[in-house]
Amino acid sequence: MNPRTTxxxxxxxxxxxxxxFESRPRFYVTANLYVPDHAAFPAPGVVGAxxxxxxxxxxxxxxxxxxxxARQGYVVLIFDAISLGERLQLPGADLKSRIGGGSRxxxxxxxxxFLVDEFLGSWFAWDGIRxxxxxxxxxxxDPRHVGVTxxxxxxxxxTWLCGADQRWTMAAPNCFITTFCRLFEDEASNDTEQCPxxxxxxxxxxxxxxxxxxxxxxxxxxxxxxxxxxxxxxEAFDRLRRLYGLLGAADHVKLYIGxxxxxxxxxxREAMYGWFNHATGRGDVSAEPKLTxxxxxxxxxxxxxxxxxxxSRPVYSYTKESAERLADARGGVSGEALxxxxxxxxxxxxxxxxVDYRILRMQAAGYPLPFASSYAxxxxxxxxxxxxxxxxxxxxxxxxxxxxxxxLYVAHDxxxxxxxxxxxxxxxxxxxxxxxxxxxxxxxxGESRPNTFGQDSxxxxxxxxxxxxxxxxxxxxxxxGGRTHDVLSALDWLLSLGHGGVHLVAxxxxxIPAALAAVLHDGVGKVTLKHAPTSYHDIAKVDLYKWPxxxxxxxxxxxxxxPDVYRELNSKKLRQIEPWDPTCGTHEG
Numbered sequence: 001m002n003p004r005t006t007x008x009x010x011x012x013x014x015x016x017x018x019x020x021f022e023s024r025p026r027f028y029v030t031a032n033l034y035v036p037d038h039a040a041f042p043a044p045g046v047v048g049a050x051x052x053x054x055x056x057x058x059x060x061x062x063x064x065x066x067x068x069x070a071r072q073g074y075v076v077l078i079f080d081a082i083s084l085g086e087r088l089q090l091p092g093a094d095l096k097s098r099i100g101g102g103s104r105x106x107x108x109x110x111x112x113x114f115l116v117d118e119f120l121g122s123w124f125a126w127d128g129i130r131x132x133x134x135x136x137x138x139x140x141x142d143p144r145h146v147g148v149t150x151x152x153x154x155x156x157x158x159t160w161l162c163g164a165d166q167r168w169t170m171a172a173p174n175c176f177i178t179t180f181c182r183l184f185e186d187e188a189s190n191d192t193e194q195c196p197x198x199x200x201x202x203x204x205x206x207x208x209x210x211x212x213x214x215x216x217x218x219x220x221x222x223x224x225x226x227x228x229x230x231x232x233x234x235e236a237f238d239r240l241r242r243l244y245g246l247l248g249a250a251d252h253v254k255l256y257i258g259x260x261x262x263x264x265x266x267x268x269r270e271a272m273y274g275w276f277n278h279a280t281g282r283g284d285v286s287a288e289p290k291l292t293x294x295x296x297x298x299x300x301x302x303x304x305x306x307x308x309x310x311x312s313r314p315v316y317s318y319t320k321e322s323a324e325r326l327a328d329a330r331g332g333v334s335g336e337a338l339x340x341x342x343x344x345x346x347x348x349x350x351x352x353x354x355v356d357y358r359i360l361r362m363q364a365a366g367y368p369l370p371f372a373s374s375y376a377x378x379x380x381x382x383x384x385x386x387x388x389x390x391x392x393x394x395x396x397x398x399x400x401x402x403x404x405x406x407x408l409y410v411a412h413d414x415x416x417x418x419x420x421x422x423x424x425x426x427x428x429x430x431x432x433x434x435x436x437x438x439x440x441x442x443x444x445x446g447e448s449r450p451n452t453f454g455q456d457s458x459x460x461x462x463x464x465x466x467x468x469x470x471x472x473x474x475x476x477x478x479x480x481g482g483r484t485h486d487v488l489s490a491l492d493w494l495l496s497l498g499h500g501g502v503h504l505v506a507x508x509x510x511x512i513p514a515a516l517a518a519v520l521h522d523g524v525g526k527v528t529l530k531h532a533p534t535s536y537h538d539i540a541k542v543d544l545y546k547w548p549x550x551x552x553x554x555x556x557x558x559x560x561x562x563p564d565v566y567r568e569l570n571s572k573k574l575r576q577i578e579p580w581d582p583t584c585g586t587h588e589g
């Protein structure tokens with residue numbers, strides 16, 4: 001941990017120590033320790049976790065609860081979260097984030113971590129655990145009374161910490177607790193660290209992390225006008241209260257709902273003060289003392305306001321290190337071992353046999369052939385993939401049975417657009433004029449894209465592509481597995497029509513599911529990939545990349561990498577066109 005104090009601010013009733021400690025080797029955490037000057041020591045302690053405000057621990061509402069507790073006799077350690085305050089992970093020469101800090105850094109760092117089977121939320125929680133370790137190392141702190149509180153992202157950290165460490169004796173998460181169902185229904189924003197892998201598959205919700213601390217005192221704080229759905233807050237609290245009732249401690253849990261918007265305003269802080277004072281036997285005092293807030297720079301623990309001056313390791317450097325270690329342990333994977341690994345990591349469902357479909361429409365358009373028929377294939381129950389069939393003449397019924405070869409083009413973004421504009425489509429059709437051309441929009445792409453979470457699938461950090469991908473990880477059903485299953489279903493359908501073999505062609509974001517499907521499907525005789533990524537390893541070892549979460553498989557680098565897939569496809573006449581490195585693509589989140 002190697003803690004050190006870099007300065008002290010004396011304010012009469014309390015002092016603020018500027019503390020830096022390591023939560024991991026060379027991974028520095030900046031914190032302010034508020035110590036009351038006239039308390040009876042040892043005194044109760046509180047760890048304060050910060051939400052998504054650029055100034056971190058110096059944000060006025062966060063200073064306020066730390067100082068308010070200190071003026072009431074608590075020792076408070078409030079620390080900057082990853083990518084906030086003095087802990088930017090991607091600072092430029094001007095010491096500002098190269099991509100905007102906060103949520104944008106969280107998404108970039110957290111999505112990349114999934115490749116090496118890491119979860120950014122665990123890093124947040126570990127910072128909090130190490131903050132508690134430091135707080136308990138102080139002789140001024142009474143280990144019988146240690147609490148944790150935080151707002152928004154700090155409320156998240158408070159929640160995870162309740163589930164991860166039993167040393168807490170009280171907790172007050174603010175503006176975070178709801179239900180995953182309400183978040184999904186409301187299309188609310190969620191950073192990567194707020195979405196624990198496997199949690200939905202395991203039946204876990206926000207309240208379950210708090211329940212791990214039962215029957216210790218917890219107050220759930222919320223705001224009526226918050227974007228965090230207060231209906232879910234009430235549902236979570238009701239479930240928590242039933243559990244506390246079964247433990248004979250119904251009075252150890254409380255709900256406070258303020259009248260305002262997202263934040264930690266004075267009424268909410270006072271509800272927290274009263275709860276902590278009652279829990280520590282200090283009475284029911286809740287009024288906030290008069291506060292004097294500090295300038296942000298005065299609270300800096302570093303000279304420049306960023307830990308980069310200490311040569312602090314950024315999160316992505318640990319991801320790169322893990323990728324290198326996994327590559328050395330993994331070696332090459334091929335044959336049946338590769339096929340088993342693909343099925344296992346993608347969590348592929350069993351293929352259903354004959355693929356159900358319905359006719360969507362017939363149309364004439366400026367495609368390589370004059371007519372197109374559109375079909376919705378039911379890849380899984382209720383989940384369609386849209387397939388176009390190009391025709392010399394218009395078809396008003398089901399596609400005819402044919403024994404000629406088929407070309408299946410899987411679109412990067414939209415079959416309709418790429419049939420008109422992508423030269424590869426015309427190239428492969430010209431090279432095999434006897435083949436029937438089909439194109440496919442797998443789930444989340446083109447016409448298979450859900451009309452939710454915003455119209456722009458990729459250019460928003462919280463667009464539908466990210467939201468469906470992160471929730472699929474929580475369900476332990478990787479989104480890329482669903483896309484691969486869509487390609488497999490389309491291939492099964494083409495063979496059921498009598499086609500004697502398939503040339504599988506894919507572009508961009510579709511190249512990965514197409515390549516994985518080609519390894520698994522015996523009906524594929526030839527493969528062409530345009531703009532396929534060079535490797536997951538390449539993405540895992542850089543600081544900036546443009547591939548979206550929907551293209552990633554959690555833990556994939558423990559099992560195989562894309563070059564293993566490409567080598568396997570050499571037996572199917574693999575042709576690669578203009579492979580994309582990590583900096584290529586259209587994703588900007």
